[in-house]
Amino acid sequence: MPSRTVRGAVDIAWWKSFRDVELSSLVERAAAQNLDLKTAAERVIQSVAQRQVAVSQALPHIEGQSSATYNRQSPNGTLSLLTPAPGAPLDYGLFHDGLTSSWQLDLFGRVRRAVEAADANALAAVENRHGVALATVAELTQSYMLLRGTQNRLGIAKRNLGLAEENVELVNTRFRNGVATTLDMAQARAQQATIAATVPPLRAREAKLINAVGLLLGEAPRALEAELRRPRIIPRVPRRVPVGMPGTSIRRRPDVREAEARLHEATAQTGVAVANFYPDVTLNGAASLESLHLANLFTPTSTAFAVGPSFSIPIFEGGRLRGALALSEARQREAAIFFQETVLRAWKEVDDALTDYREAQRRRIEIARSVAENQTALQAARQRYSEGATNFLDVTATQAQLLQSENDLSDSDTQIATDLVNLYRALGGGWEVADVADGADSAPMQTNMIDNGK
Structure with a gap:
């Protein structure tokens, strides 16, 4: 039964819905070890320090x-122009x-607006950190899905290589009995070599994906090879995927909230520029x-x-104050345009992700049917060849079709999993992992301080 989207609160720990213990462990470690996330956390600390500098302007x-x-x-x-007192040294x-x-x-609000701008900048830094966390979790999960898909393709290649080797033995036996031809032997061996040639690229892709996962965890190349080299099935997607309520889902996205905070900051900076005209x-x-x-x-x-x-x-500034005001107003308009563009892009990404996920489910149904038919066809072709009712070319062509359809099915399962990750990323689910990770306790406190207006 295909997975389907439903209304409901977006799962903030959606990677656990794949029910893969290894994946959940990797996500938790990435939240604590990812270097981009640590860099974003330092930017939050910097923005809070900048806010304190702005607040200090209002104090004696x-x-x-x-x-x-x-x-x-x-x-x-x-x-020598004066007359020193007698005896003065x-x-x-x-x-x-x-x-x-x-x-x-601060009679005209210049400092108040500067503090307001600093608050908005700090909030934008927090949302940027959330965006980095969301991107890290999504990229890690996608790399993990691609890794398992590649390992599944390796399994398919090895299984078909075994079948090709059996075909070589079958043709060789018939050749010794004078039934098979040299052409049959060449076709069987060519098929075996062709399938064997697909294994090295898959091994290379497997190694690269393991290194990609390791990089997201701040690990050296091949550090996770022993842990991830053992093949596992592609994690199955959940039957029901909550996608939030229409009109409110994109409010979860960190990029939308960051763009809104940047607009707030630009508006406050315009207020600072206006206040500079006053005494x-x-x-x-x-x-x-x-x-x-x-x-x-x-x-x-x-x-x-x-x-x-x-x-x-200010009496005469040579146009400095007017230029600063025009600059602030232009930046405010730019921030407003960027906010509008960010919202529209978010809607597009959500709609595209929903479409991709739905259509990927339908494609898998047809591919699964193709695999079943090709398996039946291969069994029939091998049986007819062993009985001498057909030539070996039919067996070769049928097995090639089966291999292709099995690879397509594996790729389809991987695509469905990665499409679901893209959907969760578009919906803005999962950034909360940054606020509960070990070693990131300061970030939630900074977020609460900014949200409470302290």
Whole structure:
């Protein structure tokens, strides 16, 4: 009975539906070991740090200063314009300790919009990490399916090679009895060699796919050979595949959510550019101790302070502010177009994946029927040849058709499995594995912090 899609929540651990213990183990290890995923996690940490930098602009800044210098005035310099006090030395020490503070009042929302942009950038980094996780799981699963399909093709080739060897023995026996011809012997041996020649390319493909799986796990070439070289059947797809509800399924996709966050960031950056047209108001304060002698540095008479606001008003910027605003608005429009394109591409990929999966099921039914008929035909051809009712060319042609149909069936099973992986990838299922992987505990905390607006 073919697999079919149904409405329902998309399975976030869909690889387990194949009921392959080895595949589930590989996915769990990839979530913890994949190097692209680790790189994406570092980008999340960087974006959260950038957010903290943006937040700090809204807080008071306090700096401490302390200095002790030895100075000598030149009598021929600016001191010659003054009349020094009697006995005033040209050489003196100066001790200074103090605090300075400033607090920029965000009256027009420049800092608030900058923090909003940083929040959106951090959320986009989180979604990018989810997208990397989804791509990693899908690529790993597809490579695993192709590996099992290749191993299945190897099994088919070996089985048909055994049949070809039996044919050679059959023809050889008939040849010794004077029934078969030299042509029959040549055809039987040619068929055996042709089938044997298909094995080395399949072995090479098997080795490459094992290395592909190893790379996704951050392993060296051939590190997984002992584990994956043992052939297994192609994992069977589940009978029912939940694909979500129409209109909401693509909201799960990390690329759509990342594009939305980038649009939010671009909109906030436009707000920053608008706020730059307005004055900046800063509260300044300073308190210090200054003395020529260390002994009386900490006395009340050595204190000094300054308190007051400062205003910065852009009057003439040579078009810098207008250019920055035009640039931000253009980037916002670009982000909006990209978001629209991402949504449309997501719809297309989901629709294409559903069509491919459905049609692959129908194709397999016809191929399975072809295999059954070719098996019957080969048995009949071998029987008729052994009875002398036909020539060996019929046996050769029939076995070639059987080999082709068996390979087509194996490829069809592999195609159905990989099409289902493509469908889950299009639906955005499986990225949650990144948030529960060992060694990635910081990412969920960062995601919660951003989602909660902290």
